[in-house]
Amino acid sequence: MDKYIMRFSKTGRAVYISHLDLMRTITRAFLRAECRLKYSEGFNPHPNISIALPLSVGCESVCEIMDFKMLEDMPCDEIKSRLSTQMPEGIEVLEVYEAERKVKEIKWLCVSGVFEYDERDAAAMAEKLNEFYSADSVVITKKTKRGVGESDIRPAIKEISFEWLDSDVRMQAVISAQEPTLNPELIADALRQLAPDIAPDFAKFKRLEIFDENMEPFR
Amino acid sequence: MDKRLERILPKVQKPARYTGGEYNQITKNKDEVELRLAFCFPDTYEIGMSNLGMGILYSTMNELPYVWCERVYAPWGDMYEQMKQNGVALYALESGDPISEHDVLAFSIGYEMAYSTVLDMMDMAGIPIHSADREDLLPLVIAGGTAALNPEPMADFIDIFLLGEGEEMNNELLALLRTAKVEGWPKQAFLEKASQIGGVYVPSFYKPIYNDDFTINHFDVHPGAPEKVTKRIIADMNAVHFPLSPIVPSTEVVHDRVNLELFRGCVRGCRFCQAGHVYRPIRAKSPELLAEQGKALLKNTGCQDITLLSLSSSDYRCLSELCDDLLGYCEPRSIGLSLPSLRADNFSMDIMHRIQKTRKSGLTFAPEAGSQRLRDAINKNVTEEDLLHTCRLAFEGGWNTIKLYFMLGLPTETDEDILGIAELANQVLHTWRLYAKNKNRGVRITVSTSCFVPKPHSPFQWEQQVTMEEYIRKVHLLRDNIKAKNVVYNWHDPQTSYIEATLSRGDRRMGSVIENVWRAGGRLEAWSDYFSFDRWMKAFDDAGVDPTFYAHRLRDKDEVMPWDNVDVGVRRAHLWHEREQAYKSELSPDCRKQCSACGAAKLLKGGKCDG
Ligand code: SF4
Numbered sequence: 030m031d032k033y034i035m036r037f038s039k040t041g042r043a044v045y046i047s048h049l050d051l052m053r054t055i056t057r058a059f060l061r062a063e064c065r066l067k068y069s070e071g072f073n074p075h076p077n078i079s080i081a082l083p084l085s086v087g088c089e090s091v092c093e094i095m096d097f098k099m100l101e102d103m104p105c106d107e108i109k110s111r112l113s114t115q116m117p118e119g120i121e122v123l124e125v126y127e128a129e130r131k132v133k134e135i136k137w138l139c140v141s142g143v144f145e146y147d148e149r150d151a152a153a154m155a156e157k158l159n160e161f162y163s164a165d166s167v168v169i170t171k172k173t174k175r176g177v178g179e180s181d182i183r184p185a186i187k188e189i190s191f192e193w194l195d196s197d198v199r200m201q202a203v204i205s206a207q208e209p210t211l212n213p214e215l216i217a218d219a220l221r222q223l224a225p226d227i228a229p230d231f232a233k234f235k236r237l238e239i240f241d242e243n244m245e246p247f248r
Numbered sequence: 249m250d251k252r253l254e255r256i257l258p259k260v261q262k263p264a265r266y267t268g269g270e271y272n273q274i275t276k277n278k279d280e281v282e283l284r285l286a287f288c289f290p291d292t293y294e295i296g297m298s299n300l301g302m303g304i305l306y307s308t309m310n311e312l313p314y315v316w317c318e319r320v321y322a323p324w325g326d327m328y329e330q331m332k333q334n335g336v337a338l339y340a341l342e343s344g345d346p347i348s349e350h351d352v353l354a355f356s357i358g359y360e361m362a363y364s365t366v367l368d369m370m371d372m373a374g375i376p377i378h379s380a381d382r383e384d385l386l387p388l389v390i391a392g393g394t395a396a397l398n399p400e401p402m403a404d405f406i407d408i409f410l411l412g413e414g415e416e417m418n419n420e421l422l423a424l425l426r427t428a429k430v431e432g433w434p435k436q437a438f439l440e441k442a443s444q445i446g447g448v449y450v451p452s453f454y455k456p457i458y459n460d461d462f463t464i465n466h467f468d469v470h471p472g473a474p475e476k477v478t479k480r481i482i483a484d485m486n487a488v489h490f491p492l493s494p495i496v497p498s499t500e501v502v503h504d505r506v507n508l509e510l511f512r513g514c515v516r517g518c519r520f521c522q523a524g525h526v527y528r529p530i531r532a533k534s535p536e537l538l539a540e541q542g543k544a545l546l547k548n549t550g551c552q553d554i555t556l557l558s559l560s561s562s563d564y565r566c567l568s569e570l571c572d573d574l575l576g577y578c579e580p581r582s583i584g585l586s587l588p589s590l591r592a593d594n595f596s597m598d599i600m601h602r603i604q605k606t607r608k609s610g611l612t613f614a615p616e617a618g619s620q621r622l623r624d625a626i627n628k629n630v631t632e633e634d635l636l637h638t639c640r641l642a643f644e645g646g647w648n649t650i651k652l653y654f655m656l657g658l659p660t661e662t663d664e665d666i667l668g669i670a671e672l673a674n675q676v677l678h679t680w681r682l683y684a685k686n687k688n689r690g691v692r693i694t695v696s697t698s699c700f701v702p703k704p705h706s707p708f709q710w711e712q713q714v715t716m717e718e719y720i721r722k723v724h725l726l727r728d729n730i731k732a733k734n735v736v737y738n739w740h741d742p743q744t745s746y747i748e749a750t751l752s753r754g755d756r757r758m759g760s761v762i763e764n765v766w767r768a769g770g771r772l773e774a775w776s777d778y779f780s781f782d783r784w785m786k787a788f789d790d791a792g793v794d795p796t797f798y799a800h801r802l803r804d805k806d807e808v809m810p811w812d813n814v815d816v817g818v819r820r821a822h823l824w825h826e827r828e829q830a831y832k833s834e835l836s837p838d839c840r841k842q843c844s845a846c847g848a849a850k851l852l853k854g855g856k857c858d859g
Contacts, residue, residue: 042249042269043498045257050264050499057496057550058271074582087258115550117498118269231255 032098032128033105035112036248038091039084040235043119048083054117055080055095062111067098081132082206082239085214090236094135094247096128126248135206135247137187137240140213142200144191144229155198157227158191161220169219182219185211198229206239250344256330264499265293266327268319268341271496272548274310275342282314282426286340286350286373290357290365291774293321297495298503300557301393301414302356307491308415315422318342318350319495322365322772331372338372347373351386351429352422355406357393360751361744361774363402363762366391368771370405377763379407379452385428385435390421396449397479397526398704400810401754401762403451407439410447411814412479413512415488417447443473447480454813456756462797464755464808478815479526481851485512485533492544496551505553505586506545508538510567514559515839517846519627519830520616520658522703523559525823526816528848529857530839535566539573546583553584562591562599563840571599588612591630596638601645610649610692611642617658618668625660625833627826632672639676643684649692650676656722656739657700657714659830666722669695670729677732695730696738697723699745703752704811705818707826710803713749716742743781749799750788755810758798760791819847 039046046054056076059066068074078097084090099108109125116122146154161167167183185205191198204211213234220228239247249267257263278284287306289296296302296319309317318340323331330336337346347353353373355366367377370389376382379389391402392410399409410417421442428438443450453470469475482488497504513530514523533541542554554574561567571585578585590596600611615630617623623630639650654669673695680691699719702711714722719742730737751758764787765773772778788795803809805824822844829836836844839857843849849857 042267045263045267046498047262047264053500054271054496054498060550060552061548063547068582086263115271117271117496118273233254 032096033108034126034128035095035097035108035122036124036126037093037095037116038089038121038123039093039119040089040091040121041119043117044084044087044089046117046120047086048080051120052078052080054120058112058115058120059097061115062108064103064108064111065100067100079132081135082138082210084236085212088213088234088236091123092236092239094132094239096132130241130247133207134241135239136242137203137244138206138236139201139203139238139240140234140236142202142213142216142232142234144198144200144217145231146198147230151196151198152193154227154229155191155193157224158198158200158220161224161227162186162189162191162216167219167223169215169222182211182215185209186216189216200234203240250336250339252334252336253344256327256334256336260327260330261324262499265321265497266323266341268344270498272493273319273342273495274306274317276310276316278316278343278345281316283316283352283422283429284345284350285309285315285317285352285354285422286320286347287317288320288347288353288355288366288369290322290355290362290369291772292324293497293499294501296321296356297497297501299356299358300507300509301358303494303507304489304491305356305414305418307494308489309418309422311489312419312422314426316342317354320347320369322369325772325778328372328771337374338369348375348387351388352425353387353389354418355389355391355393357391357395357402359774360395360401360748361779362395363751364766364770364773366402367405367763367766371766377405377766379405382407383435385433385438388425388435388438392418394523394526395752397522397814397816398752398754398811399449399451399814400456400756401751401758403454403756404759404763406451407435408442409449409451410480411449411477412447412816413482414480415482417445417480420445421448440470440472443470446478449477449814451756456810462755462757464810464812466808467813469813476813476815478851479817481529481817482512482531483852485531486537490541492541493548494545496549503555504551505555506542506549506551507555507557508542508545509533510538510556510558510561510564510570512558513848515563516560516629517627517826517836517838517844518616519625519707519826520655520700520703522706525707525818525846526705527559528817528846529852530563532564532858535570535573538570539577542574543577546577546581552582553586554578555586555588557588560591561587562596567599571602575602591634600642610651611647612651612653613638614653615672616653616655617661617665618654618670618672619665621833622658622661622665622668624835625830626658627830627836629835629838632675635672636675636679639679640683643680643691646685648680648684648686648689649694651694651696652676654695654697655700656697656726657719659700659708659711659827660833661722663722663725666726667729669697669726670731673730673735674732677734680734691734693732693735694738695726695735696740697726698740699742701745701749701752704809705814705816705823707823707830709753709809709823710805710807710827712802713746713799715800716746719745744776744779746795746799747781747784750795751798753798753810755798757791757793761787761793764790817846817848817851822846 066076105125187203189202217232390408453473455468511532
């Protein structure tokens, strides 16, 4: 068997582990589990693992994907059960399976968000948010390497809706995962730029599912 | 997670260091324990998580079923600001609960520059910094670590100091505290009882009485408290509890590796060295146990590096055999084995060759002084011949980076000794020219100097530190005499060393200076980002305390030292004898050649060192 995929979640305190630190943390978990990863050749060998769609710090996810290669074949269930006792709090192995599809085929991401309003009436906000995002384009300014640029984030949002629940506004959206990649934080940032009166005091996001271009869950 | 924290964390650098939740952290049900202890390290997470002692004691204290010991580190500046702005009090990593909910704050103080951070952490926890202002038994503030061996500068702030190695003593104290809490003892009654435990120093029981010139006349000792408190040691290193499943940080720390402690203590007796005296006598673990523990640690952490720690690894009797055993495990798994603190001798090079087959990182040696005379005076038993021969083997073996560490301002030092440093560096370069295997790769020799800080409990505890001006003069002299372009010279600034010199041999009057520094915003002062010399000078001024009194004054032979109530085992007469030997530039034998009856043997049951 050549390539495996591990699907895992990253929630709770683990959301503050950065992408790079996560790679190291997982490599160590493999070592402890005595699941021997295949390493790259060369002067400074490193394990052949890659986590698709790096998650930003603070964002939760129940649909992370990592592909890896093993030195020797091992049944997927065995890998999963060995790894599951080796993870820090908040990282949970959901599934290990043989990789058949390319990560490139991931196209859409389903994300939820919680928008918190400290002093304003959150109930009134949901409607305004829906209205704001019913527009055809939402052009924001972004800092890039080459300076400040403009970009329309709306085409990268396939579906979006807001509703009021438990004193916060809940968001649910399907956004483009790759080409272009939309960081869900930009959904709140756009409000800060363009509609500060309905921008949340704090927003946090959670990835729920990844899809291919036909909106089939990617496995 | 605390809502406020959830908002702060995305804004700060490396937030994972503020969350806990790492693999192998110890969590307990707070309703099922009787004592909650906040184990505070007065520096950053990255430094604290690399500290072996803290890892050991975290585990031994948690062995007590009625205690939950959690970790607390000092937040970096950005996090500190955010916490202040949002009213978030200092919290423990495992539970996220504020420290004010804990029964005990235990500080591990390894170095003096952490003192202001200790005060800051108490304040961030919302606890009064002065011991006298904490009238109730709880929270109790205790402290240990090397810096505690002169407890006086922090005496006003800490309720109890624990002197020496903590594995047994900490748990004895916690057992007593458990009873005191259940029975509702007043603080004073608890302190009196606690002072009967070996190694426990209750600073409020020792009141310094000063002479007119601010030297100490004597201490008024509280009735019932011991005249002198003797540090504790673990007699049998093979039997002591040692955690085999340490916490694996989820973010990068300074020393991200398995630390294996070969032995405690040192047989050498370098006269400038505090560690070499205060950790005596030498006590080693067996090679079989070490190999077993090393492998278990690697397996349980998934670390890809292991370091053999001790003050002077070459002095471990079974080093060769242990290295072979570990290499047998490490090599097939591409695990790196490293050995710092090797001496410059044949035997060590042989081992280096074996362990660094592929990765030839730089080699570091610390001759400490440039001339043989001065090396003899400080009892650093290394000859130029040893050093050059070792360098030859290194160059032949393919190494091309050598670092050499020296101190300037050592007692008896002359300009000639300083020029000797430049000469020695030239000799090393010459050796490279003669013997390097592959000269195309070039060579890099780094000479570093720092300003000598006289330390309590060492033979140089009576000495004066050179002034900063004099240190700089010495630096310039050396710099002007290092001419080869392959030799790089770095020097540490003398300001920190000067402050360190005032703190390390400070008395109780230093407490107000430390407090002033903290009130003026001083914290994390071991970091140049945060150290401010001017703030210290102003703090001295405001307290009416003269820093030169501590740093630049030669003490009389019989002067009462602020740390005289602390007995580390080594007799004062031995230290003085060693000092006299220094002034005659005479070597003393190491413990293995001949015991010089320093006094430390009395700490062992049989009264005899393993040597
Ligand atoms: S008593 Fe002797 S052998 Fe033991 S530490 Fe002192 S000098 Fe060394």
